[in-house]
Amino acid sequence: MAAGARPELFSQRRRPPWELLIDRGFQKLAVVLASVVGLVLIGILFTVLGGAREAITRFGLGFLTTSNWDPIGEHYGAFTAIYGTVVSSLLALAIAVPLGVGTAIFLTENFIPLPVRQVLGLMVELLAAIPSVVLGLWGIFVMEPFLRPGLMGLHQLLGWLPFFSTTPLGPGMAPAVLILVVMILPIITAISRDSLQQVPLALRQAAYGVGTTRWGAIVHVILPAAISGITGGVMLALGRAMGETMAVTMLIGNSNNFSLSLLAPANTISSMLANQFGEADGLQVSALMYAALVLMLLTLVVNLLAQVIVRRLSLKY
Amino acid sequence: MSPSSSSPCFTLENVSISYGTNVAVRGVYMEIPRGKVTAFIGPSGCGKSTVLRSLNRMNDLIEGCSLKGRVLFENQDLYTRDVDPVEVRRRIGMVFQKPNPFPKSIYENIAFGARINGFRGDMDELVERSLRKAAIWDETKDKLKVSGYSLSGGQQQRLCIARAIAIEPEVILMDEPCSALDPISTLKIEEMMHELKKSYTIVIVTHNMQQAVRVSDMTGFFNVTANPDSDGKVGCLEEFADTEMIFNSPKQKATQDYVTGRFG
Amino acid sequence: MTSFSRGSLTLQPSLARNRWNLLLTLTAGLFTALAVLPLIVVIAYVLLKGGSLITLQLLTALPPPPGLDGGGIGNAILGTLIVTLVAALIAVPVGVGAGVYLAEFASAGWFARFVRFGTNVLAGVPSIICGVFVYGLIVSTRLFFNQSYSALAGGIALAVLMLPTVIKTTDEALKLVPQELRWGAMGVGASRFITITRVTLPAAFSSIATGVVLAVARAAGETAPLIFTALFSPFWPEGLFNPIASMSVLIYNFAIMPYEAQIALAWASSFVLVVMILLANLLARWLGRFSST
Numbered sequence: 001m002a003a004g005a006r007p008e009l010f011s012q013r014r015r016p017p018w019e020l021l022i023d024r025g026f027q028k029l030a031v032v033l034a035s036v037v038g039l040v041l042i043g044i045l046f047t048v049l050g051g052a053r054e055a056i057t058r059f060g061l062g063f064l065t066t067s068n069w070d071p072i073g074e075h076y077g078a079f080t081a082i083y084g085t086v087v088s089s090l091l092a093l094a095i096a097v098p099l100g101v102g103t104a105i106f107l108t109e110n111f112i113p114l115p116v117r118q119v120l121g122l123m124v125e126l127l128a129a130i131p132s133v134v135l136g137l138w139g140i141f142v143m144e145p146f147l148r149p150g151l152m153g154l155h156q157l158l159g160w161l162p163f164f165s166t167t168p169l170g171p172g173m174a175p176a177v178l179i180l181v182v183m184i185l186p187i188i189t190a191i192s193r194d195s196l197q198q199v200p201l202a203l204r205q206a207a208y209g210v211g212t213t214r215w216g217a218i219v220h221v222i223l224p225a226a227i228s229g230i231t232g233g234v235m236l237a238l239g240r241a242m243g244e245t246m247a248v249t250m251l252i253g254n255s256n257n258f259s260l261s262l263l264a265p266a267n268t269i270s271s272m273l274a275n276q277f278g279e280a281d282g283l284q285v286s287a288l289m290y291a292a293l294v295l296m297l298l299t300l301v302v303n304l305l306a307q308v309i310v311r312r313l314s315l316k317y
Numbered sequence: 318m319s320p321s322s323s324s325p326c327f328t329l330e331n332v333s334i335s336y337g338t339n340v341a342v343r344g345v346y347m348e349i350p351r352g353k354v355t356a357f358i359g360p361s362g363c364g365k366s367t368v369l370r371s372l373n374r375m376n377d378l379i380e381g382c383s384l385k386g387r388v389l390f391e392n393q394d395l396y397t398r399d400v401d402p403v404e405v406r407r408r409i410g411m412v413f414q415k416p417n418p419f420p421k422s423i424y425e426n427i428a429f430g431a432r433i434n435g436f437r438g439d440m441d442e443l444v445e446r447s448l449r450k451a452a453i454w455d456e457t458k459d460k461l462k463v464s465g466y467s468l469s470g471g472q473q474q475r476l477c478i479a480r481a482i483a484i485e486p487e488v489i490l491m492d493e494p495c496s497a498l499d500p501i502s503t504l505k506i507e508e509m510m511h512e513l514k515k516s517y518t519i520v521i522v523t524h525n526m527q528q529a530v531r532v533s534d535m536t537g538f539f540n541v542t543a544n545p546d547s548d549g550k551v552g553c554l555e556e557f558a559d560t561e562m563i564f565n566s567p568k569q570k571a572t573q574d575y576v577t578g579r580f581g
Numbered sequence: 582m583t584s585f586s587r588g589s590l591t592l593q594p595s596l597a598r599n600r601w602n603l604l605l606t607l608t609a610g611l612f613t614a615l616a617v618l619p620l621i622v623v624i625a626y627v628l629l630k631g632g633s634l635i636t637l638q639l640l641t642a643l644p645p646p647p648g649l650d651g652g653g654i655g656n657a658i659l660g661t662l663i664v665t666l667v668a669a670l671i672a673v674p675v676g677v678g679a680g681v682y683l684a685e686f687a688s689a690g691w692f693a694r695f696v697r698f699g700t701n702v703l704a705g706v707p708s709i710i711c712g713v714f715v716y717g718l719i720v721s722t723r724l725f726f727n728q729s730y731s732a733l734a735g736g737i738a739l740a741v742l743m744l745p746t747v748i749k750t751t752d753e754a755l756k757l758v759p760q761e762l763r764w765g766a767m768g769v770g771a772s773r774f775i776t777i778t779r780v781t782l783p784a785a786f787s788s789i790a791t792g793v794v795l796a797v798a799r800a801a802g803e804t805a806p807l808i809f810t811a812l813f814s815p816f817w818p819e820g821l822f823n824p825i826a827s828m829s830v831l832i833y834n835f836a837i838m839p840y841e842a843q844i845a846l847a848w849a850s851s852f853v854l855v856v857m858i859l860l861a862n863l864l865a866r867w868l869g870r871f872s873s874t
Contacts, residue, residue, distance in 0.1 A: 015404060019772065026774040030686055033678030037699040040741055044710065047717035102612030111606060120617055127620040129862050131802025133832045134851045138623050140836055182619045189616060213598050215605045243707020245805035246833060270709045278809040292713045303705035378767060380689055407770030417761035420784055430769030484769050
């Protein structure tokens, strides 16, 4: 042992300066890279807010409640798009939640052999990987023509209701809602499945032990135990649905005329942005930025709510 | 100029260690001698591992862990601002409770530490020497390129000891090195420690009192007492003396109760 | 005496509870079938309508002018590869660095909490907003050499989209690396830098790679952030500072054209895109197998 070669004090024995430099530099670099997230968020907020300033001062809150979108007369109101965003997302949710949760139950409880469940689960996950624009293309050329006779029948049968009062001519709210269902179904299914799988086996055994039927256990014990995760997933899906752009843009018809009918063309904020941003200038850009700001706030609120709900509802088991 | 063998290797002066606001161990004074094996024993939660980890600043890696008092190594405070903890760990090696080889080959497990410490010499020779010292050369010499994970638990732990030896530290700290191992592996490691103490100062934490008797020269008994300042418990050093003293004629009643098995 | 009625132990399908069970089971099964149906139908259509069109000429030629037949999607395939590569080159280093910061340097503290919160918020920002942001920051200000729409702008927009996924993946993968491994490296005197680059990151490599591949695959199919940043181009890519074609924008633009040839190219693009993305997903799954062992 070359003890003599070692200086006595740590403060005298130093790692080579470059090594210390790399160590410190690496830590600093990590901090800088981590701050990029903050910078991007602030950047997004300022860009959109800055771009929207002109429209905000000009139209104020009236922007949210009027439907007039007139690039020539330079008057803008985004009510139709906001209404379309909220209504299309909520309707899609209303259809996708039972479908998704039902699928998740079917894929976690042992109704069918495990390998089959795994394959089905994989297929639902792969559905999430299909690009939105491909679903839009499929929606235009396959789904919408296929649905049209059905929607026509609905119109003839229930045309006295304001929701079905217009003749379905192709693009419109209803096909957009259905394509949204396809898009958010994988999220709801995947998150519900995770939540159901995390319910402890002991809890299931306890339920069966007191003589409940399988569905009795599911409805009264397993679902309540998993509800926080499922609700969080549903809220995330809502946020995703509100921001979803391409497939909706290709199917909703992009009309700024307000209509209660689900069979009529409509608009959402994101489809309005996709459609008009490239060709807009001047005040129209500012109005679109204003609409983008509204969309950002809507999705932000929904996403924050999702996190709060998960924390509030989580059961202690 | 090498310090006289009578001067202690570590000197702890009124050391208290806390996790956040919770004091884990308080008021430890001890002098750990050079070139000997010192064992820490005591019931779980008494802070013996915490104290061990303070000797090479391993506690730095635990969020919110803070130390009061002074820990002197070769008469130098390990906790002053100008001390580089990385340098400390290069001179005071450590072996952990669970064998933790790197997910690399057996050869690379040994060479890794040497290489990052700027070793410029015959690496093959160093690997062989370290594995021989850790009494695992015969089992591994034909499969040096195989992953360290392919070894049994006892072999992995000896590989970790070889890894610690390879950087030629002055001290080796062992935190319950045999608690996850079978009796035969334990025996092998204990035999090896008798060899190792010829060249290194060893501090070992152990649950197993027979092990302390078998391997150590000095023994420190840590105890848990109710914390007078809060509802929690706090560890303290009850007694520190020659191993023979601790097990045959302890001064404290608590030590007596513990070593005779009448306690926790 | 018992206060409950005792029935026979044989199953009686006519009991109300057994009928309910059967009904609910059938409903759940039906819902599952409905959930899986779109995937099968979409994939079938894309493979049939798109796959049948694929020829070497289609993969290597430029799209035809409106109204003419023939042509291909060569520039769009190349463009998608370029824009996605640019995005990955930006998002992967930044995201892995930020993930390393969260997992290795500061798991607590206000700044780490802020970064985690910000990552969640950014993950929820609609993709079209990423496009609006880059449009406002780069395109409309002509930040790069007085160019407005550019491949680089499109790449940056996709990078913003990928960033939260890469950060979360890295953070979570590093947290799964056993603490003992870090101690082992530190115990032989490794610095933070060496511990992370030589021990923890390699140990987490396959999980991080899985997440990165999934993020890249998702970005490759994104359209909304590209339509007013990278725009589109009927020509071969001309460097990073000019508008560039991409398969996703091609599908969007051509799907609403009244010409058969363009619509066919949209289907062909969908085929190429979907095959690429499904392959990437399978690759990610294959990589993921290594992290479990």
